[in-house]
Each structure stands twice: as C-alpha cells, then as structure tokens.
Amino acid sequence: MPRVAAHFVKICSVMSLHLVWAAPAWAQGMERAEVFAQVKALAALGSELFHDPRLSASGKQSCATCHNEEHAFAPANAQAVQRGGADLAQMGHRATPSLKYLQSVPQFTEHFFDSEDEADESVDNGPTGGLTWDGRAKSLAEQARIPLLSPFEMGNKTAQDVVDRAQKAGYAPRLKVFEPFLKTGSLFMVITKALETYQQDWRKFYPYTSKYDAYLAGKVALSKQEQRGLEVFEDPQKGNCASCHLSQPGHDGTPPQFTDYGLIALAVPRNTALPYNANPQNYDLGLCGPDRTDLAQHADYCGLFKTPTLRNVATRKVFFHNGVYKSLRDAVAFYVLRDTQPSRVYPKNAQGEVVLYDDLPKQYHQNINMNPPFGHRVGNKPALSEPEIDAVVAFLKTLTDGYTAPTAQRRQKER
Template identity: 45%
Template sequence: MSLRPNTLPAGNDSNASAAKRSPGRAVGWTVAVLAAGCAAFAAYAVTYPERMPLAIGTIVEDITGANPQPVQLLIPPPAPLSAVAQLGRNIFYDASLSASGKQSCASCHSPEHAYGPPNNLAVQLGGPHMTEAGYRPPPSLAYLYRQAPFSIGPDASDMDTAPVTLQQAAASAADVQRAVKTAGVAPAAPAMVPQGGLFWDGRASTLQDQAIGPLTNPVEMANPSVADVARKLENAPYLDQFKKLFGDSIVNRPGMLVEEAMFAVGRYQFEDASFHQFTSKYDYWLQGHARLTQAELRGLRLFNDPDKANCAGCHLSKPTLDRLPPLFTDTQYEALGVPRNRNLPLNKDPKFYDMGVCGPFRSDVKDLTQYCGMFLTPTLRNVATRHVFFHNGVYHDLKQVMDFYNLRNTQPEKIYPRDASGKVQKYNDLPRQYQANIDSADAPLDRKFGDQPAMTDQDIQDIIAFVKTLSDGYKE
C-alpha cells in the first residue's frame, strides 16, 4: 500500500498551479490537503473502529493478514511412542473392556473429532446395554498435556511444609474479592478460584486417574468393579506386552494391573502428537506462515478486546513468555449460569442440580459453597468441530454460545424460559443461594438488563470466523 503524500493531482487544477508558483502557498495548500485527509480518516475510524489497525506500524500487515510480530513456538517434537504408550494405545481402542463390549475410550473421545464426542448428543449413551444416558458431555482429551493437578491457591514455596488442604486454601481466600478477568492481562490470582484438574469438575488430577473413572461408571463402561476390569485385561491380546513391561506377576495383582493399564493410557495421551498437534491456522499465523482474512482479524481483535467479547480473559490467546503455544484456557473455573438442559434425564428431577466443583460427582469440596456452579474452562482449540457445548450440553452451535454471552444479562428473556406467571427464570440451573457465585464482573457478562449488548451480530460472526482458525489440520 502506497499513500504517496507528496504526489499532486494531475491536470490544470488552479490550486496545484498556484502551489508550484508560490512556496508559501504550496505549504498552505499541502497542510489543507493533509488536514482534510486526517479528518476523513478520523471520521472513518469513528464509523468503523473495528477496521482500524492496532497501531500505525501494523497497517500493511493487517491489510495483508500477516502477523506483524511472528514468534517461533516451542512445540513438542514428534517422537516414536514408548513401549508403555504403545500398550496404552491398544487399551484406548479396546471396547472389550466395557460391560457392553461395545465402548472404548475412543467411543466418546473420537480421534476423528479432536478426541471429543463423535455426534451431537448432549450426553453419550453407555452402560451394560448402551442405553444409559451419561451425566455430562465428554470434554476433549486434546491439549491436556500441560494440565496441572486440581488445586486452590498457589503452590507451596517450601516443599518441606505440610501441604495445605483444599478447605484451608478456600478459607484463606473466602473474604478476598474475586479478581476480574480481562483479556490481555495475566489470569486472575490463583487463590481466587480453583484451577487445574480433569473432567468438568476437576476431580481427577492426572490422565491416569481420568482414564480409570469411566471403567466403573454405571452409565459409561459400567464394569461392576476394578476386579472385573482386571479379568478382561488378563484375557486381552496385549497381555504379553504387560508381562514384558511389568513382569509376569502383574496378573496376580488385579488392582496394580488396572493401575498400570491406565498409566499406559495416560502415557499414550501424553506422548502421541495427535493429542496436541498445534497445526491450526492460528498456530501458523503466530509463526508468520499464514495470513488471516479480514473477518478473522476482526474476530481476533474482538476476542482479545477486554470491553467487547473478552474471550481471552479466560481463553488465553497469546504464547507464553517462554514461547509455548497458547492452550486457549486459563485452566480455572467459572460459574456462568448457563440455562438448564431439560432434555437431560438427570434434570427430570427438579431437585437435582449439577453444581460442578461442589458436587454431586465429587465430594471433597462440597462444603466450599463459594465454588458451587463452577466448571472448568475448556480449551477452545478445535471447538468449532464440536456439536455440544457447556457442561450440560444445552447448546449445539457456536452462534448459540455467543448469543448466551451477549444476551444473558441484557436480554435474559432470549436465554432463559419463563415460569407459569411469565417471569423469566434466570440462572435456572443453580439453586438461588449459590447464584451470587455466577460471574457478572467480566465483560461481556458485566452488562445490565436493557443495556446495549457488547457485540453486534457481525461481531459474533467475525469471532466465530476467528475461532474456526483454532482447528487443527490447516493446510498452508
């Protein structure tokens, strides 16, 4: 792009001729032209602020869609799987380990769907006859290789000090005001909310623990006991792999056999590059190898804008200081107040509430009621490939998700149902005594009833266009 500010209009324009004859008049004429140009540019900026570059120095890069500040990301290099991980791969795809004989880890965490659910069901079917509805939509197993164990508060600096219990950590933070999450700023202080862990409620701290859970869950793989799982492993075609790795005596210790099997599954998830590919268009753009479209650039700006979408307040979009690629999650927990999914079998009971961190599927934090209604912030990588969103699967496309954030407070009648009297039942999936936990401080959820929504429909379409750049498998 060439602005060519010193080029005068062609032809017999009298002002141009006069400028040539008189240096003084030339200066005045040039100033007038520049002033008019600046005024026009300012008017355009006011009318179309989303089209303006972040800085003058990035005009060319923004117009072309290139990243003005590319970075070389530190991505785990591909390597052959260890023997333990190869064993874990066999176990991951083994449906014979379920009571039905039809369900493996890959059934709910499909590699063809970014290790998320393979369909648009709100919850998956399992159980002995594959007829039992699950409790929550399966989260993706991708991009968990840097997930820390569940905790509340910072790690202890003195390793010889007795660890602080969750109850002690929560009590110390009980009277501290929650830090507001803002895009472009460091995540909220870890003492304010829980962080880390696996599952929607963080009840598993390692990939091994996460893999064990579904084996005996009555609505998933539905084995009556760990001993039943061990007997199936003893008859598996890969038993010799076990013996080579852990010794022949492993078959005489059923508990240890299952533990080692799920350790192997965890190693497979950690080592296999397909679980953390970093091959999205955004990854290539960060490194200067791809160009974003104008819609994607506008979506990125809105995603990071602390006064607009503010998505990056929780879904961190920038590489770390040591050049690790962003995971698009701060791994913390939020109470968002999504509407109740009345189609879930569990929700047929009007007294049942899924309150995330404080129950009902974990019990160690049930008394820390300041966390009721909080669920883990998932990664947005590959989120455009999903068909089910939030912990209860209430939404089935990204437009619905964005409308929720945009209209929850400003036009709640478009988000929540009405009761028999016509009153909007806002926050209808959390008991009233815990609704103060719901986030109303972070944009765009800080708007009030009747306010202008933070995003226009065009903004939402642009954000969705950007989010689609987070899907793996982009071809340069």
C-alpha cells in the first residue's frame, strides 16, 4: 500500500504537501516557490479555520473541539460519542477518530491486491482504504465536509451556511484569494482544501516521534515487558495483531503505519449508553450503512469497520467505532475473551443466555473475523494470559508520539 518513507516524510512538510501533491492540476505552470508560498498560506488559513468555532451552527464548536492537538487530534474527554449540533446536545453513533497518520491512506476499493510484503499478489484482500470508520471519504478535504455538515457535529445544513459563517467571521478576502490558485469558484471548496492542507503538516500530524520509532532507529531499547508485548503482538498464534496493524518497516524503509487500511468485522459489544442504540432495531453496520449508502446491498460488508492506526492509541479515552470500551487494557482483552469467555464481553438475555455478537444482526454473523486470537480454543483458554495482555498494553504505549530518549545521566540513575 502507498506509504510515506521516513526521509520522505521529513522532506514533505506543510509547504510541499507531500510531493505527491506538489504539482496538482491547479498548480501547473506556476513556479515552485510560488506554489510553496501559496500552500504555506493556505495551511495557515486552514489552521485558523480548524480552531475557529464560528464555523459551527452553535458558534461554540470547532474542528479542534473534538480533535484536540494535545490528545493526538482526538477527543480530550471520555465520551463515547461527542455532542454537537446547533444546541450542542445532539449525539451520533460513532466515536471520533484521531486525525494523525492519515497521510498515506489509499482511496477505498472493494478489491485490494497487495503487496509489497506478500509474495502472492493474486490474493484479494477485500474492502480496503478510504477515510472515516466506513471508508467513504476519498480525501481529507472530502472528510472535512462531514463534520461541517453533520447535524450531530458542527450542525451546518448546507455548504453555503459554512461559507456564510466564514465570511461573517472575516475570512472572505483570504478565501477569495485562493479561488484562482485552486481553480475553483467554490469558497466551500477553498475551506475544505485549507483544512486538508493544514493536515499535511508532518510535524503535527505524522511526526514519527514515538519510543518505538526510536527503537527501530536503534536509539533506545524496549523494556522487557515492552519487548514481550511486541513479540505477542506479532506472534500469529498469540495476539496476531500485526496481521492487520503492520508493525515492521516496509522494504523501502517506510515507518510502519500500524494499519493495513482494511475493513474488518470485530463484533464489539453494543454500547447501550448511546441514544442511537435505545432503539433495538438500530444497528451501525459500518460499510453497508447507515452513514454510507452506496454499499447498502452488500450483505457481506455489513459489520465491517476501518482498521485504524494504533499510533497514539494509548492516548485515547474510548475505543472502537462505538466507544464501548474506556480503557486500553479492556480493548486488548476483548480480542482474547470474545470467543473464549463471551460472558465477560456480551450481555445475557432473560433466560440467562449470553447474547453473542449483540450489536450485529444474526444474518451478518458470517462476516465476523475468526482469525487468531479470535475463535474457539481448546479448553476455552484465551490466546493471551493476563501478563501477556499487560505486555501488549505496555508495548502499545511505546507508539505515543513525543518520546524523548533518556540522557546518559538519567539512564545511570535508573540503574
């Protein structure tokens, strides 16, 4: 899959977007210095728009409200679903994802044939790519439309509402400057492109500054527990996490993205705290609806959700598409308990029977992933022991950006 090599990431700062985007159609015939200057200014505008609550119907909610920079551009609170809308009281049905490490997500395709890392390129890996939990957005600009126009988020009813609010906030002159640059007559497109350009700043959105990155560079060693966690994470008979959350650099030195960009049905338990789920007939089926409608007739896609990157996962306060888990350890434990000790995962009915896969209608249960650590095991013994779960959690904490290697003096004290 397309990934950005380490040296490539450092070169492609906010001023150049990624070289992949350095010479789009609207920049043809322009001098590079002019393009860079325009892009830098567009990114600066995007940063202001990203942090400005005046673009919302309530006047109190910005992109940054739910995508907090200090929390890896994810929510700063532990609410499963963020409140929004004109009255800031509306709730949708999905957790807000992080905006970090989205720079190399491929566009959605129903049939993906890999691979850089696999010998057999004939294997169809199925639905892959796209932004958002169901992969329906093709670009960061397209993704930016969603919260701006969602009744559960920033609450604008039309694109023109967003433009009107931006103009009222004093952005009109700066927005109009970029119309000829982007070759568009739509100020709304200028807004979404500005937001997209802001998110190309590698220093903020894909810096690769975790302890694990330092470990891969040979600058630091993992602790015994972290090392054990990595081993369990990669062991196909144990965690098998790396089968979807790729953990090793690519052949070209590309840093691991900790996702294969695929979509998968995990059958996480229903979050009964969500108002959407108060109606027992409501189901979030991911790829086949309700938010995505073009694949509604694909029964084999129902229950599939995007595999997110695990980078900065330890900074999260809720996990999975419905925010059902509030701790990283519980999220990891889900994988080893789902099929071996389901009573610890799912509710019981009036007869005292465990309701397996309670957030997915039975006709779609065949879509549920059964690869290790899922599936039934001899004696119903979980694939991971309690200490191994702790070790995986410890390893996942090494994926948090902002790591500073200890100095020689500090290492001496720690000994």
